[in-house]
Amino acid sequence: MNKIFPLILLVISVTSYAQNTKVLKGKVMAATTELDGIHVINKRTEKAVVTEKGGFFSIMAQPNDTLIFSAVQFKGRQIRLEEKDFNEELFYVKLDVMIRQLKEVVINEYGNINSESLGLVPRGQKKYTPAERKLKTATGTDAQIGTNTVVGLDPLLNWFSGRTSMLKKEVEIEKKELFRQKLEGMYDEEYFVNTLKIPQEYVQGFIFYAVENERFTAAIKAKNKTLATFYLNELAVQYRKIITDEK
Template sequence: MSRVVCLFFILVASKAFAQEPVPVKLNGKIIADISDLEGIYVINLKTEKAAITEKSGYFSIPAVVGDTLLFSAVQFRGIRIVLTQKHFENDFLFVKMEPIMNQLREVIVRRGYDNINAVSLGIIPKGQKSYTEAERKLYTATDLNASASLSGMAGGSVSADPLLNFISGRTGMLKKQLEVEKKESYLKQLERLFDVDHFVNKLKIPSEYVKGFEYFAVENTKFTKILDSKNVTTIEFLLGELATKYNEIIASENK
């Protein structure tokens, strides 16, 4: 009996020691050569928890020793810090960040970016008609009757719709339509979350390039997955990364 009790305590103790460390609130402050430090993202890459700095650069985020923090914003170079015990011994974690705003000041927009559209990005095949919801419903209602059948095949009745769809190419067309519909849905969702002012003033996208940037964003598979999650903080963080890449494209096109 004593052996059983001893074994029980050993198992309980082992389980207690094997438990994950409890996250604690880590306070920090961003240091940079500019005064406005609001809106910098602080992401715990292990837990996927996120925080945003206030105007003075202060932030708080749950973390433990061994976690990796990512600091990122459109106007700064990103930086990663692997937390050690020493980071938790002081009142604040001070993080020095380097601005990159001067790179965007060199961009001079002289013409419209007309070549960025749904066709050029491969969202809509060239020459394909975009259907409204009513047109799609009408197309479905007047198309092949799914209850029709082909007789004389292996002595039984086989549904004609899948076979005829395959022969006519309608299945492939409907798949493309579905992809277009998803992209349209992502665009609407993106426009509901962020207005033009956010793209222009926060992400530094020139106003005439905003629509092209929206197409650029929804073409990114990683971004659309995050968009489906409805995590606004993570969505805004990844959107900032895409904005940096997009502004680099604009800069190279206007050289």
């Protein structure tokens, strides 16, 4: 009986949650006719949808959930849902158009942007193959020293333990490189330039900037392209402001 009671409570809790969750149908309104492609995300569940032509959308939610609306051409907005919002035929959301002018950029001014120039790795740092990295992580030293002299590694492990932080950093750098490759595979340069409004000469810099964001990389790791695109739009707004302020 003691084991059954918690199970009953769990079933009641899940049933109650399912009953409170409903489909919210809404429409985005703004001073433009281009209302498709706006990201709508439920902050609690992290589920996201994209508006269709005319600004229409449907998303699963419940009272007290917070919806986030984001697109490169609009100012972001967060709305906490109330019970009455679900009683309307359509939930209307007004967004303000983002008006931003980028200052003139100089071609190739940042042409040398890479992982070293952004400080992701020390300049001139040795790059290891996967096999070398495994050996270095396991031993903290080369397998041989001098001419065919094999070192007994066990007595030296503690001595080399001070390099743990460096090895961890190398692993993180490798992860960022993999995320960068995935990002370039998910979106082409035209998307960065025409949709996200990133100047062409800043695209690589923006990619390195994006893979530093943990929420974005978590979405990529989860293979959630809708959520990743939502975060990428947010990061594009931030990055455009950064490169504008640098001028």
